[in-house]
Amino acid sequence: MSYSANIFVSYSHDDESWCDAVAKHLRSLHDPLDVTVWVDRHRIRAGSAWLPEIEGALASADLAILLISPAFLSSDFIRKTELPKLLARREKGLPVIPILVMPCSWKAIGWLQSHELRPRGDHALAEIGSVKSAAVNRQLGDLMDEIAGMLREQAEREAPTDGQAAALAAPNPAQRDKHAELAGALLAVTLLEEVVADQRAAFAAHIVQMLAKFCGLAGEALFNALRLFIEYQLLRSDAPTSAQALQSTLDSLEDSDTARRLAAELKRGAKTGDFASSLIDVNSLFFMLARERESLWERYFDELQAFGCDPLATLCRIRVKLGFVAPQFLVAGLLSHFEDDWRPVLNAYQHSIPSPRYRSGAFESLQASQWNCWLVWGPSIPICRCAQWQGKFAYQYGYGDENNSLPLVELEADTAGRPLTLDPVVTDLAAEGRSAKLMQITGRLRWGPQFLGQQDEADTGEGSWDDSEVLDLVDDLDRDDVEDDRQARKYPMASAQASLWCGEGPGHAHHSDGLVLQLEHVDREVDEARVYFSAYLWMMFLVTVAAPDESDPDVGPQLLRRKHYPPWPEEPAQRIRVRDARLWEELLPVFVHANIADPAALHFQRRTLVANAVQMLRQLWERRAECFDADDVAMGIRFHLVCSSDYSGCDCEVRYPSAEPLPALLQRQLASEEDRDFAAAILVPDSQDNPAGRPWGLAGYYSSCHLPELVADYFSYIDEIQQQKAKR
Numbered sequence: 001m002s003y004s005a006n007i008f009v010s011y012s013h014d015d016e017s018w019c020d021a022v023a024k025h026l027r028s029l030h031d032p033l034d035v036t037v038w039v040d041r042h043r044i045r046a047g048s049a050w051l052p053e054i055e056g057a058l059a060s061a062d063l064a065i066l067l068i069s070p071a072f073l074s075s076d077f078i079r080k081t082e083l084p085k086l087l088a089r090r091e092k093g094l095p096v097i098p099i100l101v102m103p104c105s106w107k108a109i110g111w112l113q114s115h116e117l118r119p120r121g122d123h124a125l126a127e128i129g130s131v132k133s134a135a136v137n138r139q140l141g142d143l144m145d146e147i148a149g150m151l152r153e154q155a156e157r158e159a160p161t162d163g164q165a166a167a168l169a170a171p172n173p174a175q176r177d178k179h180a181e182l183a184g185a186l187l188a189v190t191l192l193e194e195v196v197a198d199q200r201a202a203f204a205a206h207i208v209q210m211l212a213k214f215c216g217l218a219g220e221a222l223f224n225a226l227r228l229f230i231e232y233q234l235l236r237s238d239a240p241t242s243a244q245a246l247q248s249t250l251d252s253l254e255d256s257d258t259a260r261r262l263a264a265e266l267k268r269g270a271k272t273g274d275f276a277s278s279l280i281d282v283n284s285l286f287f288m289l290a291r292e293r294e295s296l297w298e299r300y301f302d303e304l305q306a307f308g309c310d311p312l313a314t315l316c317r318i319r320v321k322l323g324f325v326a327p328q329f330l331v332a333g334l335l336s337h338f339e340d341d342w343r344p345v346l347n348a349y350q351h352s353i354p355s356p357r358y359r360s361g362a363f364e365s366l367q368a369s370q371w372n373c374w375l376v377w378g379p380s381i382p383i384c385r386c387a388q389w390q391g392k393f394a395y396q397y398g399y400g401d402e403n404n405s406l407p408l409v410e411l412e413a414d415t416a417g418r419p420l421t422l423d424p425v426v427t428d429l430a431a432e433g434r435s436a437k438l439m440q441i442t443g444r445l446r447w448g449p450q451f452l453g454q455q456d457e458a459d460t461g462e463g464s465w466d467d468s469e470v471l472d473l474v475d476d477l478d479r480d481d482v483e484d485d486r487q488a489r490k491y492p493m494a495s496a497q498a499s500l501w502c503g504e505g506p507g508h509a510h511h512s513d514g515l516v517l518q519l520e521h522v523d524r525e526v527d528e529a530r531v532y533f534s535a536y537l538w539m540m541f542l543v544t545v546a547a548p549d550e551s552d553p554d555v556g557p558q559l560l561r562r563k564h565y566p567p568w569p570e571e572p573a574q575r576i577r578v579r580d581a582r583l584w585e586e587l588l589p590v591f592v593h594a595n596i597a598d599p600a601a602l603h604f605q606r607r608t609l610v611a612n613a614v615q616m617l618r619q620l621w622e623r624r625a626e627c628f629d630a631d632d633v634a635m636g637i638r639f640h641l642v643c644s645s646d647y648s649g650c651d652c653e654v655r656y657p658s659a660e661p662l663p664a665l666l667q668r669q670l671a672s673e674e675d676r677d678f679a680a681a682i683l684v685p686d687s688q689d690n691p692a693g694r695p696w697g698l699a700g701y702y703s704s705c706h707l708p709e710l711v712a713d714y715f716s717y718i719d720e721i722q723q724q725k726a727k728r
Contacts, residue, residue, distance in 0.1 A: 556697030
């Protein structure tokens with residue numbers, strides 16, 4: 001029978017060479033021992049960022065070794081953080097072995113007086129010889145024999161009796177384990193789709209039984225062990241729904257390198273009863289795999305919700321090796337919505353072009369092409385300070401487009417609503433001339449639509465919201481930019497993002513970006529300047545005529561072809577009136593793919609975007625008789641900059657302004673234009689901040705803060721076109 005053991009080594013970094021020597025001897029223990037040695041090798045700027053990991057290692061230790069030296073005894077962190085926890089566990093039976101590596105006044109330390117030090121006697125290892133000497137290695141070898149015996153005795157004491165093992169292997173039907181049944185149901189729904197339907201229950205029960213036997217668990221602890229198993233498969237397995245792969249993982253828990261981490265976490269959780277502190281490391285493929293397996297995660301969280309589990313998050317903590325954090329929100333692309341099917345996109349484009357007998361359709365062809373191309377891969381919108389962004393808001397985390405990024409949410413915020421950890425980090429980006437930064441992050445996955453369907457417990461003390469507390473979105477169009485005067489929202493997430501996530505809250509149901517990564521802590525930041533993170537830089541122009549809307553002069557400029565702004569719906573459910581107005585038809589996006597993490601590249605790409613925008617608008621201006629109706633040309637064509645990737649256009653300043661705002665660069669370009677009539681036809685804000693007093697039609701319908709709603713309207717419109725085609 002083999003035994004696994006976790007050994008925690010507490011030491012000062014001044015004694016690193018001694019720690020390496022001790023750890024090397026510990027790792028030589030094997031057959032029947034399987035030893036995992038935890039040694040702190042992190043150099044992280046904030047202690048609070050790595051504290052959960054070290055606390056998990058302390059909690060799961062089967063034996064602790066203390067390397068005693070003057071540096072060890074003088075370390076504040078060791079004395080105040082590690083020792084109290086280790087000594088508390090020692091009172092409950094944890095073996096703690098102090099090893100004297102350097103001479104020091106250890107006899108004056110009260111807690112050490114009750115411990116027997118190694119090596120025996122008053123001599124430190126450094127007094128016996130150098131760290132590589134034969135005499136020192138002989139002392140450490142003798143100590144390893146002693147430790148091996150202690151661990152074997154401990155494992156034998158904790159091993160289940162024959163009766164317990166038999167009960168786990170063949171449970172009595174009269175003593176049904178409800179949690180085991182729930183575990184089987186969760187497994188069947190989540191991972192066993194490739195198993196023949198009438199065999200799933202039996203195979204699920206088989207897996208649960210094998211885990212029960214491996215961990216020696218039953219009841220709720222077994223259910224949590226099964227959750228950890230499922231989450232590990234979804235996060236790390238190449239084939240999480242393959243019955244053969246699942247069986248192979250279970251068969252190799254004892255001896256496979258690939259399953260060793262899972263086995264270690266299962267054993268640790270079985271001993272401590274704490275599976276929630278389990279940590280699973282993932283690499284850059286995590287983002288792509290999470291997207292590919294989003295439907296599996298949705299089933300997993302749906303089933304947990306049906307079981308009444310709370311909170312609805314992964315049981316394990318997930319440490320993402322590296323990813324870029326960008327202070328923006330990625331609006332899911334067209335292809336994501338239509339599962340990479342181009343046909344609906346092509347149909348929508350064709351539907352947007354008018355019949356030649358009515359007009360040339362030159363502008364419509366350009367507009368539909370730009371709009372669809374802009375949406376295909378998903379644009380990112382700036383995070384604003386307006387009412388649409390009150391509540392929790394998500395950053396973008398990953399490597400670029402929606403297939404390699406996840407929304408990142410931090411629940412801890414200050415009194416002004418700023419995320420405690422992330423806000424200070426991303427606020428510095430403008431000064432650095434970039435818009436994204438590499439970070440290693442630890443967090444837990446949640447399912448966005450479930451998360452957003454819950455009311456903020458801090459507001460009500462309950463876990464759900466009711467329709468009577470829905471805020472009127474007309475009232476949300478608040479011109480006051482003072483944070484202290486803003487009304488607290490009734491939703492955990494800002495409605496600018498919820499409109500694409502949650503069908504029950506304000507806006508529209510669209511289950512892209514279903515997975516959300518909830519931040520627990522930032523492990524480290526990478527200050528490299530020459531890195532690559534691709535995102536759109538974009539500017540959005542509304543094409544109108546110079547005259548105001550005759551039906552409501554205050555709403556905004558007159559739209560093309562005497563089209564009117566729809567009345568603002570009183571209830572979110574009535575947004576179909578906005579969709580039917582097809583407000584996107586006069587919007588002209590101009591964009592470039594840019595590397596927003598490299599300041600040098602970003603500097604050039606901003607100017608490229610502005611030059612491209614001016615050139616495109618100049619073509620429309622010079623060919624306006626060909627592109628627009630004669631009546632519209634007679635009233636005068638105007639191009640309004642309504643928003644951009646760093647300008648919200650809603651009368652409130654963006655939360656994270658860029659170093660070189662696009663509106664300011666555009667103004668500078670227009671100031672040098674020789675054709676002053678053309679330059680005057682492009683209306684740009686007067687400063688880098690959003691100007692107060694914009695017509696509410698522009699600030700509401702066309703600001704970036706409401707673009708997710710407009711995009712959701714467009715998705716719904718395409719769905720309707722598809723349904724009409726299917727009926728023909």
